[in-house]
Amino acid sequence: MVDPFVSRPAPKLVFGNGVLRELPSCVGELGVSSVLLVTDQGIVRAGHVETARSLLEANGIPVSVYDAVQENPTESDAAECCEMARGVDFDCFVALGGGSSLDTAKACNFLLTNGGRMSDYQGYGKAAERMLPLIAIPTTAGTGSECQSYALVSRDDNGEKMACGDPKALAKTAILDPDISDTQPRQVAVQTGIDALAHALESAVSIRRTELSSLYAEAAFRHISRAIGDIIDGQVKGDDRGHMLLGAALSGRAIENSMLGAAHACANPLTARHGVIHGRAVALMLPHVMRLNAADPDAARIYDRYSHILRETVTCSQTLIDWVADLVGRIEQPGFTANESEIRKLASAAATQWTGRFNPIPLKAEGFADLYRSAFAMLEPA
Ligand SMILES: [Fe+2]
Structure with a gap:
């Protein structure tokens, strides 16, 4: 029997080497006439902003540029972008960059069209007024934000990440061009790539999964598993960037139609309290969460199916969990120590994370504390 579900809207995907050149026609088909391009200084230095601007201007589309996006944007960062946007005449956002550029453009869209503060939109569906169309052009394969209706913005006071979602905030179009995803530093590619893998694996077993999200998660896993080992080893081959970029976008669709789980619930307090990169x-948490989740018969069955996929994609006979643990063991780990009192603080913060409620094995603070203990036992002291 197939459980009932309702699919969530999805952006049009334009995928392929060199498809950035389609940007003017993507703008044109939205029936808009001028653009605010939201990006960061790294993307300016890589030359992609000038390429996008030239393409648009050559087609008679005026462009204004906000190039001050900060990593992990805060409420103040969103407000600053909005202040600039208020002084500019435009009717379409183009977000060009990593997840932070996409989050900043979405957050700016909330504030510009609906007013107030970002905390007013925490949750889902709180924007009453129409929002401007958004074209998302990710240059990192990771967050999947190009396929999600949420802007992730940190609170100014305590660094807590707020998920501010609305169907109107979803990009109309996502342009996925592997040619412009090759300028990120290797460590960034590794961190965002592992995050994309975790998105596929957590949404695959989430209790919110549907027939559709499961298809997206599995397709994302097929693409990401082919390439992530090369990305980690710094031996990127021909199609790896395409596999990662498409896999990350499909993972984003999987999350949009499902949810995440305990690895993300544990990770968020590590970022908020200790600045560990997402x-x-x-x-750090994913293999430990997967070992726990394998006690759920449905999750175990899904992991088993993914273990078989690995035999096709990377001719690997390891189980999925061993393969993930092996991958994680090959990346740089955060230097970290946490005493028992800090573990309890982290665990109680993890227990309040919305995303943790959809893990196949339900967890309370003591369960999260056990996950942290087993993860930290693998780390070298800072
Ligand atoms: Fe993530």
């Missing part, structure tokens, strides 16, 4: 925090 991808590293997720990687």
Whole structure:
């Protein structure tokens, strides 16, 4: 029997080497006439902003540029972008960059069209007014934000990440061009790549999974598993970037139609309290969460199916969990020590994370504390 579900909207995907050149026609088909391009300084230095601007201007589309996106944008960062946007005449956002550029553009869209503060939109569906169309052009394969209706923005006071979602915030179009995803530093590619893998694996077993999200998660896993080992080893081959970029976008669709789980619930407090980069925090926790989840018969069956996929994609006979643990063991781990009192604080913060409620094995604070203990036991002291 197939459980009932309702699919969530999805952006049009434009995928392929060199498809950035399709940007003017993507703008044109939205019936808009001018663009605010939201990006960061790294993307400016890589030359992609000038390429995008030239393409648009050559087609008679005026472009304004906000190039001050900060990593892990805060409420203040979103407000600053919005202040600039208020002084500019435009009717379409183009977000060009990593997850932070996409989050900043979405957050700016909430504030510009609906007013207030980002905390007003924490949760889902709280924007009453229409929002401007968004074209997302990710240059890192990771967050899958290009396929999600949420902006992740940190609170100014305590660094807590707020997920602010609305169907109107979803990109109309996502342009996935592997040619412009090759300028990120290797460590960034590794951290964001592992995060994309975790998105596929957590959404695959989430209790919110549907027939559709399961298809997206499995397709994402097929692509990411082919390439992530090369990305980690710094031996990127021909199609690896394409596999990662497409896999990350499909993972984003899987999350949009499902949810995440305990690895993300554990990772968020590590980032908020200790500044551990999101991808590293997720990687640290993922194998331990998967070992726990394997006690759930449905999750175990799904992991088993994914172990078989590995035989096709990387001709590997390891089980899925051993393969993930092996991958994580090959990346740089955060230097870290946490005493028992800090573990309890982390665990109680993890227990309040919305995403943790959808893990196949239900967890309370003591369960999260056990996960942290087993993960930290593998780390070298800072
Ligand atoms: Fe993530």
